[in-house]
Amino acid sequence: MVEKGTMHESGAEMIEDKSSVESAAILGSRSMEPMADIDESEIVGAAQVRFWNGELALIFYRFLVVAAFLGAWQLASGHLFTTLAISRPTAVALALYHYVGSRSGWIDIRITMTEYVLGFFFGAISGLAAALFFASVKTAGKVFEPIMAACNAIPIIALAPLFIIIFGLGIWSKVVVASFAVFFLMFWNVYIGAKNLPVGLLNMIRVIGGSRWDRIRYGLIPGIAPSILAAVRLGLSTAMLGSVIGEFIVSVGGIGHFIANAGEQFQTANVLAAIIVVVTITLTCRGLVILLERRLLRWQRGSVI
Numbered sequence: 207m208v209e210k211g212t213m214h215e216s217g218a219e220m221i222e223d224k225s226s227v228e229s230a231a232i233l234g235s236r237s238m239e240p241m242a243d244i245d246e247s248e249i250v251g252a253a254q255v256r257f258w259n260g261e262l263a264l265i266f267y268r269f270l271v272v273a274a275f276l277g278a279w280q281l282a283s284g285h286l287f288t289t290l291a292i293s294r295p296t297a298v299a300l301a302l303y304h305y306v307g308s309r310s311g312w313i314d315i316r317i318t319m320t321e322y323v324l325g326f327f328f329g330a331i332s333g334l335a336a337a338l339f340f341a342s343v344k345t346a347g348k349v350f351e352p353i354m355a356a357c358n359a360i361p362i363i364a365l366a367p368l369f370i371i372i373f374g375l376g377i378w379s380k381v382v383v384a385s386f387a388v389f390f391l392m393f394w395n396v397y398i399g400a401k402n403l404p405v406g407l408l409n410m411i412r413v414i415g416g417s418r419w420d421r422i423r424y425g426l427i428p429g430i431a432p433s434i435l436a437a438v439r440l441g442l443s444t445a446m447l448g449s450v451i452g453e454f455i456v457s458v459g460g461i462g463h464f465i466a467n468a469g470e471q472f473q474t475a476n477v478l479a480a481i482i483v484v485v486t487i488t489l490t491c492r493g494l495v496i497l498l499e500r501r502l503l504r505w506q507r508g509s510v511i
Contacts, residue, residue: 293474302479305464315483317460318449321377322487325384326445330438332385333392341400358390362448366455380452380460387448388441392434399433400426435499442491446484 276295283294305311340347366383373379408425416424453462461480468476 301475321449329385329388337396384448395437
């Protein structure tokens with residue numbers, strides 16, 4: 207009786223397997239049928255969905271915002287506001303063409319770029335080194351943390367004349383102003399990021415036999431990399447701000463010097479044209495940093511903007 211029961215069960219299983227195979231084949235053939243019936247409209251619709259949900263859509267929307275702003279500006283100029291106050295987009299475009307196309311314009315750009323790059327470099331390197339030192343030597347960090355906070359509270363525009371007196375009218379006074387601004391951004395971002403690192407991760411690397419370099423390479427650097435790159439993003443704008451502020455106060459050249467002279471002569475179009483050059487330089491550098499960030503933080507791709 208037992209053998210007979212098992213034979214019935216095995217036969218039932220074979221029938222079930224056969225039916226499942228047949229049903230799978232039927233479903234497979236049915237699932238293949240719509241593929242042949244897909245027309246071009248469905249493909250175009252899917253492509254449109256990908257476009258409106260992708261990065262090209264963001265570029266398109268940004269272009270629309272800029273175009274709407276320029277159109278409203280052109281209509282408001284001379285009607286709601288005087289052209290002396292806001293100028294016109296067409297006049298600004300013409301002033302930008304003349305400024306960028308002139309030899310004096312490229313001299314100003316070169317001076318400001320030199321101050322910008324050197325100020326950002328010295329400020330970022332010194333801020334990173336100070337943050338790592340104070341985060342590693344906890345006693346020094348506790349002593350100097352309130353002093354750093356007090357120095358960070360000093361307005362940069364109040365120190366700019368002092369730096370000009372000490373370092374002269376050349377580019378180095380503007381470099382120091384830009385470095386001072388970038389230093390504290392880098393310091394506080396990295397210092398707080400290093401203090402908040404999980405101690406268990408560093409201890410685990412040490413327990414499994416990792417050297418000091420291994421703890422730095424696999425624990426410290428990946429842990430503070432987001433903080434460093436965030437500080438770099440902010441520092442790019444701050445370094446340009448420090449350079450232009452220094453040129454506003456006193457200088458013999460640079461984009462800030464050009465803006466100050468144009469403002470004194472009520473040349474609004476020239477002022478706005480120089481501002482566009484400043485913004486273009488800053489956004490270009492920021493775009494390069496974003497590309498670098500996406501490459502270095504591929505393990506955090508979901509959090510990268």
